[in-house]
Amino acid sequence: MSRCSFKSSLALLAVLLCAPALLPVSAGEVASSSLGEVAVPEPAKPAGAEACVEPVEVMRREHMNFLLHQRDETVLDGERGSKYSLVGCMDCHNPSDSAETAVRYPDPEHFCAGCHLYASVRIDCFECHADRGLGELQQSLLQAPFDGGLTSLQTFHDQLEKGNVD
């Protein structure tokens, strides 16, 4: 490298270092908000619920173990009464009676997704399991008039999407 080009590189470096000061917006603020601390998610408590099945601190650390244990009891032995049920979680934390208001799993607003995104956890529960509690909606769909044929089945799926029963 020649002396001349070394000098010009130094000049370029000096310009680059000074550049943030020349920008109209303070680059310091931008850097702190994009690279600084990410707020710890605080998912909302379900409306009207008194308490979770365990204290919040226990649930935060252990919910995955509870669910893992419970799933084998349910699938293999048919134990359905457990308080650690994924369906129970969704019925309380993400009830949905219409598709418009439904919050689906990858959405950061979803009760599970907020923390999982924060903690960089990737789960595949909701590739098979319902990510919302259907509650009364499902019962009303199942008891809807039954006229036979595939058209009524299509109506059923439309109703499941829209969340209303005629």
Added chain:
Amino acid sequence: MSTELDNIELRPARRQFLKGAAAAAASLVAPGVLLYSVGQASSAGTDKPRWGLLIDTNALSEADVDACVEACQREHGWHSADGSATDAQWIRKVHLTDLRSGEKQVLPMMCQHCAEPPCVDVCPTGASFKRADGIVLVNKHTCIGCRYCMMACPYKARSFIHETLRDQLPVAPRGKGTVESCTLCVHRVDRDGADAVPACAEAVNRGGRKAILFGDLNDPNSEISRRLREQGATRVRADLGLDPGVHYQGV
């Protein structure tokens, strides 16, 4: 000195242990034999239920069988996308024609919940399993989607999920890359026990007529056992010796 004492004290304990081991070996043989004899007499009355179905095909019109299929689809949230061979099939319509008389029959065909299920024998991960009450299921948490069980099932009762799914129902989790089949409406059975009515039965059992009857095959006093005893029934491909839990009348 102390080690010698220890040895002396240990000797009787060791003899005791060896004696115990011999006894344990003998008792190991005995339950093995016992287990075998119980297995032989599995259809005799035991305190454990074995759930089964009795399907009266004479009481089922083709529209009724369609209603069975649709009820199953609504209950579990599956549907046939385009009628292709890779579609989900928990329950399907089978047409039979007697070549001599030309008599046509239609019957619902689903997992037969065999006592000796070949799908369980071939599963490499143990995901295909039989519950204590005789219901044959796929544990989708351990299913790797190899589809050996689909090959092994003589009733073609199982299907594989090829597509990414959305809007699954809470009672029937199902997802891409796993095998699925009729669960005998296990969520209803777990809730209602012997009074459970599977969705297909509910769709056709109108007005007191029981074209599809669910019940405990091990309980001699259950309605299904009584009807089987009095009227008899056949099982599809009984010659295979799989002891299916689903019985058909009028086939």
